[in-house]
Amino acid sequence: MRRDPYPLPASVDRAAGAPRDSTARPAASAVLADLRRIWRASGSWLPHGWGDALVQLALFAGAYYAYRLVRGHIDGEVARAFANARAIVDLERSLGLFFEPSLQAWASAHRWLVEAASAMYVNSHFVVTTTFLIWLYIARNEAFYFVRNTFMLAMGFALLGYALFPTAPPRFLPEWGFTDTVASFFGENAQKSASALYNPFAAMPSMHVAFALMISVPAVALVRNRALRLAWAVYPLVVTFVVIVTANHFWLDAAVGAAVAATSALIARSALSRARPTVWAWPPANARTTA
Numbered sequence: 001m002r003r004d005p006y007p008l009p010a011s012v013d014r015a016a017g018a019p020r021d022s023t024a025r026p027a028a029s030a031v032l033a034d035l036r037r038i039w040r041a042s043g044s045w046l047p048h049g050w051g052d053a054l055v056q057l058a059l060f061a062g063a064y065y066a067y068r069l070v071r072g073h074i075d076g077e078v079a080r081a082f083a084n085a086r087a088i089v090d091l092e093r094s095l096g097l098f099f100e101p102s103l104q105a106w107a108s109a110h111r112w113l114v115e116a117a118s119a120m121y122v123n124s125h126f127v128v129t130t131t132f133l134i135w136l137y138i139a140r141n142e143a144f145y146f147v148r149n150t151f152m153l154a155m156g157f158a159l160l161g162y163a164l165f166p167t168a169p170p171r172f173l174p175e176w177g178f179t180d181t182v183a184s185f186f187g188e189n190a191q192k193s194a195s196a197l198y199n200p201f202a203a204m205p206s207m208h209v210a211f212a213l214m215i216s217v218p219a220v221a222l223v224r225n226r227a228l229r230l231a232w233a234v235y236p237l238v239v240t241f242v243v244i245v246t247a248n249h250f251w252l253d254a255a256v257g258a259a260v261a262a263t264s265a266l267i268a269r270s271a272l273s274r275a276r277p278t279v280w281a282w283p284p285a286n287a288r289t290t291a
Contacts, residue, residue: 047141056137056148063155067202070159077166081201085168088204088250089176100170100244100251101177107245108179117242118182124239125208132215140222142283147218149272149280153264154214158207161256167204171247178247206249206257212239213261 046053092098107113133151137144171180212235219232236258243249249257273281 047138053137056144059148059152060133063152066155066159070162077201078168081166081168082172084165085170085173085203085250088167088252089173092250092252097251100247104179104181104245104247105177108181114181114245117245120238120242121182121208121246121248124242125211128235129211129215132219136218136222140283143218143222145280146268146273146282147214149268150214150261150264151211153267154207154210154260157260157264158202158205158210161205161260162202165204166201167253168201169203169248170250181246182248203249204253204256205260206240206243206253207260208243208249209236209240209254209257210261210264212236213258214265217265 089098092100107117133144133147136147170176170178171183172178216232216235220229223229223232240251240254243254244251268280269282
């Protein structure tokens with residue numbers, strides 16, 4: 001038998017003439033197995049693993065894109081948004097409660113106050129809300145789903161309000177003495193970074209105030225530290241002051257935002273909690289622990 005003067009290596013498939021790595025498939029399987037172990041291990045610190053966490057993230061991401069869709073719908077209704085804003089001015093004047101320009105003028109005499117309010121408007125809405133929801137999901141998971149349902153309902157009501165009653169914020173009405181303090185201190189682009197749910201004609205209702213209430217009330221109920229409870233208790237009042245003094249909302253916007261939060265919580269408790277009482281109900285008093 002004649003020997004092949006040029007023998008091919010064992011790793012080469014003679015029929016195909018290509019290298020053959022017999023260890024490729026086992027190595028790939030080992031990598032996938034390692035990835036699965038990492039996935040399970042990294043999700044061990046989550047209450048219900050990555051699956052549930054991603055579902056919750058998807059819900060809030062869906063709400064965000066719904067906001068963007070509504071914004072695209074109402075951006076073409078500028079005249080209507082300004083007409084609605086002027087209608088609010090007329091209503092507040094008829095009630096003798098059109099105090100926003102005077103309040104902003106008073107705050108403007110204290111530069112540090114306006115700067116602090118503007119900085120809080122730019123940063124707190126998204127950062128504080130998101131941080132609280134992450135903490136709630138991880139540390140007080142039994143209360144998270146009720147709060148989540150409240151948020152979903154509230155954002156649904158807000159979208160309906162923005163579509164039916166687009167409203168320009170007071171900062172767009174300089175003829176009434178309003179000044180855009182956020183743009184004055186942080187530039188024109190600061191307004192767009194003030195919230196992930198930015199909408200130039202979404203003044204009614206004020207979701208800054210609604211969000212503040214929807215996180216502060218549960219926080220006060222869940223936290224035992226007195227200083228933290230006090231801070232959370234005054235947080236909605238501070239946010240209301242901030243959105244008015246920066247000319248981003250009328251007080252009527254804030255009032256309707258508070259009504260949206262209260263209505264959403266009521267529906268979440270009276271209707272949704274009954275549908276899934278073991279998951280969606282507000283936790284009992286003995287679930288309250290020290291933060």
